[in-house]
Amino acid sequence: MLNIRNKKAVVVGGGNVASRKIVGLVAEGSIVSVISPKINEAIYELVQQGIVHWVARTFEVADVEGAFIIIAATNSQSVNAQVASCCQPEQLVNIVDNPKQSTFHVxxxxxxxxxxxxxxxxxxxxxxxxxxxxxxxxxxPTDYAEYIAFLAMARQRILAQELSPAKRKALLEESQQQHYYHSVQARQLFFTATDLN
Incomplete structure (x- = not known):
C-alpha cells in the first residue's frame, strides 16, 4: 500500500508485462514514462491519449534520475540487471525477472x-x-464496494457522536453484521434505528 499519486515512475520495456505494470501505475495516479525502442498496442494507446510518455530508444542510465519508482520489465536479463545497478537506495525498484534485486513487489x-x-x-x-x-x-463480489461504503459512512457517523466507548464499540460491531451486506434496506434502517441519520 503506497500513495504514488503524482510520483514519477519509469518502466523499462514495452511488452505485455510492462503494459500490465504501466496500467497499474496509471490507475494509481503515477506520472509514467516508458523506455523502449518498441511498445505494444496497449501502451501505444496510452501514449496517444497523453497518459504515458514514451522514450523510443534503449535504456540509458540517466533515465532513472528523479524517478520514485522504477520497473525493469524487458525480456533481457542483462538490461534488467543494468537498470537495477543504476538505481539509488531511496528509489523503489522492481526487476520483474529477479525478485532479489527488487526492493518491492507488485x-x-x-x-x-x-x-x-x-x-x-x-x-x-x-x-x-x-x-x-x-x-x-x-x-x-463487486457489490462488496457498496457494503464498504456503508461501513465507512457508519463509522464516520458513529465517531462524530458523543458516545461512551462501550456504545461506540457496540455500534461499530453491529454495523459489521452480514445482513447489512445483503440488504440496502437494512443499511438504511441501521442509521434510523441508531439515530445516526
Whole structure:
C-alpha cells in the first residue's frame, strides 16, 4: 500500500508485462514514462491519449534520475540487471525477472471500493498469487464496494457522536453484521434505528 499519486515512475520495456505494470501505475495516479525502442498496442494507446510518455530508444542510465519508482520489465536479463545497478537506495525498484534485486513487489490484488486485498508470494510464483486473487475475487463480489461504503459512512457517523466507548464499540460491531451486506434496506434502517441519520 503506497500513495504514488503524482510520483514519477519509469518502466523499462514495452511488452505485455510492462503494459500490465504501466496500467497499474496509471490507475494509481503515477506520472509514467516508458523506455523502449518498441511498445505494444496497449501502451501505444496510452501514449496517444497523453497518459504515458514514451522514450523510443534503449535504456540509458540517466533515465532513472528523479524517478520514485522504477520497473525493469524487458525480456533481457542483462538490461534488467543494468537498470537495477543504476538505481539509488531511496528509489523503489522492481526487476520483474529477479525478485532479489527488487526492493518491492507488485501484488496481485482484488479491489472493492475502499477494500483492497493484496496477495504476494514475494516473487516466488506470480501465477499462484493470481490464482489466489481470483479465488478472493469470487468470495468478495463487486457489490462488496457498496457494503464498504456503508461501513465507512457508519463509522464516520458513529465517531462524530458523543458516545461512551462501550456504545461506540457496540455500534461499530453491529454495523459489521452480514445482513447489512445483503440488504440496502437494512443499511438504511441501521442509521434510523441508531439515530445516526
Amino acid at each position: 501484488p496481485a490484488k482484488v479491489q472493492r471500493g475502499d477494500l483492497v486485498i493484496a496477495v504476494s508470494t514475494g516473487g516466488a510464483s506470480p501465477l499462484l498469487a493470481k490464482k489466489i486473487r481470483n479465488e478472493l475475487a469470487e468470495q468478495y
